[in-house]
Amino acid sequence: MSRLSERPGEVIDRTRPMDFSWNGKPYRGYAGDSIASALAASGVRVFSRSFKYHRPRGILTASFHDPNLMVQVGDEPNVRAGHRLVEEKMEVSAQNAWPSLGFDAKGVNRLLGRFLTPGFYYKTFMSPRSLWPWYQRVLARFAAGGVVGVDPQPGRYDHRYAHPDVLVAGGGPAGMAAAIDAAEAGAAVILVEEEHRLGGHLRWGDSDDLGALEELSAAVLSHPGIEVMVDSVVTGRYDHNWVAIAQRGVEGVDERLVKARVKCLVVATGTIERPYVFEGNDLPGVMLSTAVRRLINLHAVRPGERAVVLSANGPGDSAIADLEEAGVEVAEVIDARGDDTVIKASGRMGVQGVIDSRGRRHDADLLVTAVGWTTTTTLLNMAGDRPMYEPRAARYLSKSLPYDVLATGGIVGDGSTDQLVQHGTAIGREAARRASVVKFQWLTAVPTGVTRQPPDTSEIEVPPLEAERHPELFRSSTHGFVDYSEDVTSKDLFAAAAEGYDSMELAKRYTTVNMGPIQGKLEAVNAVAIHGEATGSSPLETSTTTWRPPYAPVSLGVLAGRQYEPVRYSVIQPWHERREAKPLVAGSWIRPEHYGDPVAEVTAVREAVGIIDVSPLGKIDLRGRDVPKLLEFVYVNKWSKLDVGKVRYGIMCNEDGVIFDDGVTGRLGADQYMMSSTSGGAAGVWNWLDDWLQTGFPDWDVKMTAVTDGYASINVAGPNSRELVGRLTEIDLRPEAFGYMEVRTGVVAGVPGCFLWRIGFTGELSYEIHVPSAYGLWVWERLLEKGEDLGVRAFGIEAQRIMRLEKGHFIVGQDTDGLTQGHGMGVDWAIKLDKPDFAGKPELMWQAERDDYRRLAAIQTEDPAIVPPEASQIVAGDVIKGRITSSRMSPTLGRSICLGQVDPDLAAPGSRLHIRLSDGVTVAARVLEHHAHFDPEGTRLRG
Amino acid sequence: MNQKARFSAWGLFKRGLTRSHWPRVWDHHELRDSYDVVIVGGGVHGLATAYYLARNHGITNVAVVEKSYIGSGGSGRNTAIVRSNYLTPEGSKFYDRSVELYEHLAADLNFNVMFEQRGHMTLAHSDSSLRTMRWRAEVNKLQGIDSSVIGPEEIKSLAPFLDTSDHPRYPILGALWHPPGGIVRHDAVVWGYARAAAALGVHIHQGTELTGIEVESGRVAVAQTSRGDIATSTIVNCTAGWASLVAKMAGVRLPIITRPLQAAVTEPVRQFLHPVVVSGSLHTYVSQTARGELVFGASVDPFASYSTRGSLEFATGLATHVLELMPAISKMRMLRQWAGLCDMTPDFGPIIGPTPVDGFYVDVGWGTYGFKAGPVAGESVAEMVANGRPGSLIEPFGLERFHAGTLTAEKGAAAVGH
Secondary structure, eight states, X not given: OEEOSOOTTOOOEEEEEEEEEETTEEEEEEETOBHHHHHHHTTOOXXXXXXXXXXXXXXXSOSTTOTTOEEEETTEXXXXXXXXXXXXXXXXXXXXXXXXXXXXXXGHHHHHXXXXXTTXXXXXXXXXXXXHHHXXXXXXXXXXXXXXXXXXXXXXXXXXXXXXXXXXXXXSHHHHHHHHHHHHXXXXXXXXXXXXSSOGGGGGSOHHHHHHHHHHHHHHHHOXXXXXXXXXXXXXXXXXXXXXXXXXXXXXXXXXXXXXXXXXXXXXXXXXXXXXXXXXXXXXXXXXXXXXXXXXXXXXXXXXXXXXXXXXXXXXXXXXXXXXXXXXXXXEEEETTTTOOEEEEEOSSSOOEEEETTSOEEEOSEXXXXXXXXXXXXXXXXXXXXXXXXXXXXXXXXXXXXXXEEEOGGGTOOOOHHHHHHHHHHHHHHHHHHHHHHHHHHOOOOXXXXXXXXXXXXXXXXXXXXXXXXXXXXXXXXOOEEETTTTEEHHHHHHHHHHTOOSHHHHHHHHOTTOSTTTTTTTHHHHHHXXXXXHTSOHHHHOOOOOOSOSSOEEHHHHHOSOOOOOBOOTTHHHHHHTTOOEEEETTEEEEOOSSOHHHHHHHHHHSEEEEEOTTSEEEEEESTTXXXXXXXXXXXXXXXXXXTBXXXXXXXXXXXXXXXXXXXXXXXXXXXEEEEOTTTHHHHHXXXXXXXXXXXXXSOOEEEEOTTTEEEEEEESTTHHHHHHTTBOSOOSTTTXXXXXXXXXXXXXXXXXXEEOOXXXXXXXXXXXXXXXXXXXXXXXXXXXTGGGTEEEOOHHHHHHHHHHHTOOOTTTTSOTTOBGGGGTOGGGOOTTSSOOTTHHHHHHHHHOOOSOEEEEEEESSTTOOOOTTOEEEETTEEEEEEEEEEEETTTTEEEEEXXXXXXXXXXXXXXXXXXXXXXXXEEEEOSSSOSXXXXXXXXXX | OOGGGOOOHHHHHHHHHHTOOOOOSSOOOOOOSBOSEEEEOXXXXXXXXXXXXXXXXXXXXXXXXXXXXXXXXXXXXXXXXXXXXXXSHHHHHHHHHHHHHHHHHHHHHTSOOOOBXXXXXXXXXXXXXXXXXXXXXXXXXHTTOOOEEEOHHHHHHHOTTSOOSOOSSXXXXXXEEETTOEEOOHHHHHHHHHHHHHHTTOEEEXXXXXXXXXXXXXXXXXXXXXXXXXXXXXXXXXXXXXXXXXXXXXXXXXXXXXXXXXXXXEOOBSOOOXXXXXETTTTEEEEEOTTSOEEEEEEEOSSOOOOOOOOHHHHHHHHHHHHHHOGGGTTOEEEEEEEEEEEEOTTSOOEEEEOSSBTEEEEEOOXXXXXXXXXXXXXXXXXXXXXXXXXXXXXXXXXXXXXXXOOOOOHHHHTTOO
């Protein structure tokens, strides 16, 4: 292969040479060259070794969908060398070959081919079982594909949303015409083309084709209503015309995912040329006619010296002319429209000879086949179409499409450029019209005084585009490769059928045909036809293949876009950072675990006053007449008589009676409530309420607003808390004016719109101040400033956890688990089974009748110095009797304290337990009378 | 199975030399007028049940009716992960038996199911999940199951591509490590059971859809199919996705909601990820097949549906989560995405047992973990059908529990940990 003199339609820029390397050796191409064309121009013929037999492989389609042109580019595996443009200093290497492409040690598999029948691995490596791990390692070495490095250059990716009226997938003549006329009709159009330039097959056509291409592409590119995306691919059409485009060539990023809500989708993805199955059909030098025409006309590469051409169609015949023009000697033309065909291509590292069906041998280094086309119906399938096989045209054709999807071009039928353009033009106008209908339907409300003209409902007449008659050519009389990427031969398909894998789906799964990176685009139709031959059925006529998304493989990077996993911080975070708080991941929040000395923080709260940032607490503003009904339903306890100014603690259970959240809800006004949830449960609680309101009680008058981020929340706790809060607010804090479990609204540190509730997780007198979040930091700092003489100190989650454990308060998700139903937590007083209904009631009624569930218990080890790690199991011998759910050393009591779940027979106060530590040692412990290790009467709290 | 049909390296060699085909793995049969047992659903559960009925209990006049091809449902759509490090002693015991069966399945069925015990790693990204991992490890240890909590360094040495650096959002703080867990070729399990069952006389009827069940005075009488009626006294519902619809044919109502679970696979690359990696917080599990593809799965979609189509939201969300774990693989490409159907019960536990209709048994409601339970479920269901009552391993999973309030539940562990 070598470079030709200038071609009229060439896409290379000979003034811009590109130096790159291939397997470590320097090569030169031109700007506009694909990696494959640049290498081919320099005489490279073998590009890869095949997956199973390690056979040498060369150019087959010279396009994105070429199974033999997968290469490694730098740290990027499986790059399509038939598509990716060569760049300066690009490092390209072959995949799947060792030590070199020319000599591949695993090529020995070619000799073993007769033993490596499909599914051979299911039939061996079974005994002795001890050797199986070794077999696994050997098999793993044969995995195909490129290499990913542990630390590659990070790619840059982005997402974009688009709302075009019309999206045209495919920039061939019909697609371009559709785009132009849709835009002319006023539609906002996006035109997406997989290749680097518009034009489809016109690009490698004759001067008339090139003229038409020039005209159409100029019209497209200059039209203000059309956004053109080349080197981009529509990867999927999902429900409601939600269309994904992987776009390359955008400045600043490697790839971008465009998510488009399309009013009318036009599929103009055309056809892909189909390979022919015969002996030696995978040898380097066996190429499709489109590959040859691309190489000659786009890249000015002479694909061989002496060619045999097997042609069954006009484009195939045109390849003959191209070959001759490129100075390739055409040794023989075999017309496949008659009875003649190719039997075999022979050669070792590439084609050397071709044997035809008359038994003649032709010396040749190039065999060009043009035996038919496969329609690229993936997007149609995804739109619900079930394309049917049309034997007359030897390809699948669209059967029925939804209103918002249209098809044009080769996917519909054949024709001259004029006919294709006429069809595209009509489809483009119809697409614009349908887009306007869809748009009208989408507009649910129109401003008063505006009358909208209903859209035109008369369909535009689309001229017919008939699929031409074409002979059905799938396999010659010999066996060859059907799936190049998976190394599946027609013989394998026959073997699979004979073994009983006699439906196409089973044969596919058994032989892995169609499962490789080409996704069946080249081989699916041949596979179905040959499977039919093997089973004596005609599955083409009866089957419709399922094409699953994506249309073309799409990088994980572009699917993810910018790595953006949001982290949430409280507005007080700057202060925490200044004090070097130890960060703690709590769901999506990062919170201060402590500020250096959690024990001192506990002491400060118990003896003076402390403040903790509890902003992540879930907060939901509930308003409306029926809020009490909702509370009554989602909480297990009673809510109907909650007076304004009161706060109540509540527990929520799922329908299975399992506790899933707890928190307090206060009544701020006649019809206004504020619900709080755990930090981690905030989203779940919101969904739970919303679910019930939407599905169970749509008539209820309840309005929910999530205000977690709207308020910064600060808990002020400790004996001095009343004094401290009193210095910042006019709200009457005297115990008789603002009692335990009450809520007040007012001004704090000059900030209006705050609400305070008097509750106590730590067991101390405490006020939880909720401040409009913009002023959170301000109030926090004022508290510290005004409380200096009171001994105020900030405390973190760790101190809070210690104190709540001292008080015996459980944490949902830590002291409960996915099996813990309400009664197990010792909150029977709260579960009101006499309420007419609430979520989880039937299950809790059942539970109340039983006595076989675990109970929460406060536990103390006999040796006060041992703190059993959380999750330590409580055992009797080897039988599990419970587990420690929380444990700490209590600074207040100077001993180890625990909460745990224990079997009912051990739950009684005073029961002696055995706790198995992770090292296997067992320690003794006792169950306490109350959950609280400290101040069980709660005198401090209510003071 | 006669000696000629036995799979072996020697057989492969001989047939390679003579270039002769292997005999059929299973035959086509005419539908008989009656069978002792009709099993609905040709997935791993149905075929394993048929196999163990024939092998362990000598009941061979059995038909497996499958509306499509065998393994076309959940058995061919799952991510083929096998493990036994469950949270409850009951769950661990059950799945431990399943792992044991999987370990010997190739030899037992004379079909290499390619069970690769690559190890199974469940990552903890927060204190609370680390606590759950410790809990699981402690329970597992007491059950004699190989399971322990490991730290970031060991994680890095087992799976170098995991980003164990100091992340703000999803730091890898530790993991539950379960060496016997791994992956298996799901199709091979289906085919292995089918071939072994067929060799014992079971009839496998593909393309045969159950269309109705005739019940006479509270007993199963006839299984109506798209190919004709079958007189039978015993029908076992081993379907997934359609379990509640099949049960309805017998007038039995099942507390099941069907939800899709999506999965995806990438193009193959050279081996770089040995163990199975699971992240509950990121709703993702990843493994690399022997062929080099990465297989991804997620949690069930948050809505009820019978659709097996993949969504864009899944693909983008999945990629985000996977790259959070392994940022180095951003240039790998997703090749295919699909969905399977999961029958979810209120307590996430399966429903196995007799029903109010005599002779109508169910082995359904397997949620997201039916595949890994296939062998042990088959063994237990066969025993139940042969003896007329459930054995101790499956006793807690009866249908009546939903009316008695004795839920079993593996919710804690089964919900996300695959």
